[in-house]
Each structure stands twice: as C-alpha cells, then as structure tokens.
Amino acid sequence: MNKPFFEEENLHLLGELDPVVHVPARLMIITYLYVVESADYVFLMRLTGLSWGNLYTHITKLESAGYLVMEKTFRGKKPVTILHLSDHGREVFRKYKKDMMKVLDGLPD
Amino acid sequence: MINEKALKKVELKVFRLSSNDGLFDFFLGCFVLMFAVAPLLSSSLGDFWSSIVFLPFWVIIYFVLLLIKKMVILPRTGRVKFGESHRKKMRKFHLIMFITNLFVLIIGAYFVVTTRNMAGWVPGAIFGFAVLVLSSVAAYFFNYLRIFIYGLVMLLAFLIGERLFIRFQFSHHGYPVAFGITSFAIMISGIILFIRFLKKYPLPEIHSEEELV
Numbered sequence: 001m002n003k004p005f006f007e008e009e010n011l012h013l014l015g016e017l018d019p020v021v022h023v024p025a026r027l028m029i030i031t032y033l034y035v036v037e038s039a040d041y042v043f044l045m046r047l048t049g050l051s052w053g054n055l056y057t058h059i060t061k062l063e064s065a066g067y068l069v070m071e072k073t074f075r076g077k078k079p080v081t082i083l084h085l086s087d088h089g090r091e092v093f094r095k096y097k098k099d100m101m102k103v104l105d106g107l108p109d
Numbered sequence: 110m111i112n113e114k115a116l117k118k119v120e121l122k123v124f125r126l127s128s129n130d131g132l133f134d135f136f137l138g139c140f141v142l143m144f145a146v147a148p149l150l151s152s153s154l155g156d157f158w159s160s161i162v163f164l165p166f167w168v169i170i171y172f173v174l175l176l177i178k179k180m181v182i183l184p185r186t187g188r189v190k191f192g193e194s195h196r197k198k199m200r201k202f203h204l205i206m207f208i209t210n211l212f213v214l215i216i217g218a219y220f221v222v223t224t225r226n227m228a229g230w231v232p233g234a235i236f237g238f239a240v241l242v243l244s245s246v247a248a249y250f251f252n253y254l255r256i257f258i259y260g261l262v263m264l265l266a267f268l269i270g271e272r273l274f275i276r277f278q279f280s281h282h283g284y285p286v287a288f289g290i291t292s293f294a295i296m297i298s299g300i301i302l303f304i305r306f307l308k309k310y311p312l313p314e315i316h317s318e319e320e321l322v
Contacts, residue, residue: 031119032119034116034119035116035119035120035194036123036189036190036191037192037193039189040187042185042188043126043186043188045313046126046310047122052313097112
C-alpha cells in the first residue's frame with residue numbers, strides 16, 4: 001500500500017500548536033532568544049525590526065505565559081531591560097519546533 | 110522551517126548584528142600599517158624595536174575603538190550575551206587558531222633554518238601564506254568573506270612588494286608602498302562599514318526604558 005503524503009495525526013498537531021508562540025512576531029522573538037543566553041531590549045528591537053511599543057506588547061504576552069523573563073537593571077544611571085527565555089520557554093519552543101517539523105516534513109513538495 | 114540549520118543562521122544573524130561595525134577592520138588596518146612603517150624605522154631603531162614601537166600605538170587604538178564600541182555602537186545595537194553553542198564555537202576557533210599558528214611557526218622556522226641562500230621573496234611569501242591560512246580559518250568560522258580577502262591582499266602585498274623591489278628598486282623590499290596601500294585599503298573598508306552601520310542603525314527612538322521598568 002502506498003504511504004500517505006503525510007500522517008493525518010501529524011496534521012492534527014497543527015491544531016495543538018501553542019497559540020502564544022504561533023504568532024510571527026512572537027515566534028521571531030522566541031527564536032532569537034533561543035539561540036542566545038540573554039539580550040537587552042534594544043538588541044531585540046534591532047533584530048526583530050519591531051517598534052518599541054509593538055515589541056513590548058509581545059514581550060509582555062510571552063512573559064505572562066511564563067516563557068520569558070524580564071530583568072530590570074541599571075547600567076550606570078540608565079535603566080536596562082534584559083530578556084531571556086525561561087527553562088519552560090525553552091522547553092515550549094523545542095516542542096513547537098519538533099511539532100512543526102513533524103507536520104511540515106511530511107508534506108509533499 | 111525551524112531546523113538546526115535555520116537556527117545556526119539565526120545565530121549568525123545575531124552575531125553579525127553585534128560585530129559588523131567596521132571596528133575590527135580598522136584595527137586590522139592599523140596592524141598592517143606596521144609592515145609599511147617598521148621597515149622605514151628599522152635603519153634607525155633596528156628590526157626588533159621598530160616593531161615594538163607599534164605596541165603603544167595599537168594599545169591606544171584598541172582603547173579608542175573600545176570607547177567607540179561602548180559610546181557609539183552599543184547604544185545603537187544593544188547588548189547580547191551569547192549562548193553555550195556560540196561559546197563552544199569560539200573555544201573551538203581559538204584552539205584551531207592556536208594550532209594553526211603553531212603549525213605555521215614550525216613550518217616557517219623549518220624553512221628558514223634548512224633553506225640556504227633563500228630568494229628574498231621566499232620568507233615574505235611564507236609569512237603571507239601563513240596570514241592567508243589564518244584569515245581563511247577566521248573567515249570560515251565567522252562567515253565573513255572579507256577576512257579571507259584581507260588575507261589574500263596581504264599575501265599579494267608581500268609578493269608585489271618584492272616585485273617592486275626587484276623590478277623598480279623600491280626601498281625596503283617595496284613593503285612601505287605595498288603595505289601602506291593595503292593598510293589604507295583595509296582601514297577605508299572599516300570606515301565605510303562604520304559609516305554604513307551608523308546610517309543603518311541610528312540611535313533608537315527610546316520612549317525611555319523607564320516605561321518598562
């Protein structure tokens with residue numbers, strides 16, 4: 001019997017993807033933070049190309065989901081916000097990555 | 110898709126944002142300047158001191174560039190702390206550079222000791238080739254083609270200098286001219302990158318981080 005183009009149960013994974021991560025801007029933020037230990041707010045703004053306010057909105061969403069940790073500190077007299085993924089956030093991203101690859105790898109070209 | 114290859118590309122993008130500001134190029138240009146000026150000083154200071162005299166110059170340049178990094182670059186790009194995979198890569202890079210340096214030094218020393226009546230261009234070619242090997246390793250690790258080109262240009266500078274000396278009797282093996290131009294070209298490349306960087310990344314419109322604190 002011919003193998004189906006993709007396993008149906010794999011496609012169902014799409015419906016189970018974490019909606020907090022599955023938003024382009026947030027996925028971008030979480031991907032960048034996944035490859036580094038931490039970055040400050042300006043660096044993330046540069047990388048993502050998001051505006052100050054837009055980035056803040058997405059970051060607070062990720063923070064309230066417990067995926068991201070915001071540390072407020074001072075560099076000299078200037079306040080600085082350092083961002084890094086929480087262990088839970090890393091785990092969520094790994095699962096998201098695995099599920100997406102499972103779904104997309106099974107699709108025909 | 111978010112596979113490992115794509116994540117490596119993301120990491121590379123992060124690295125480029127934190128390093129593609131032209132400061133390294135400018136510093137390298139200042140380093141190469143030694144090959145142009147030291148031969149001119151060697152008649153009065155001797156070979157050793159004519160090179161050593163550059164140390165304070167490099168230290169000053171290094172601290173000036175460090176200050177530029179802190180005052181000009183970082184407020185524009187922000188700061189990042191790289192993860193374990195990048196640190197591992199850097200450790201690997203340093204180890205490979207160390208081994209390559211050692212290997213090149215041994216090979217160079219072997220040639221110098223064993224080869225009698227060596228033609229004038231040979232030591233320069235050996236050194237130039239060593240620079241090319243080192244620059245190739247660095248270019249491969251950081252995925253910057255221009256580092257390889259710098260190495261290639263330096264190898265050519267050694268050979269062209271000798272050619273200028275043999276053919277046109279340029280002084281000091283033609284190094285002041287060949288390396289003067291090379292050093293100038295690398296510094297200009299650094300300055301262009303720096304200006305491009307400033308244009309691409311103006312100071313961010315910070316609505317004040319206090320909003321976030």
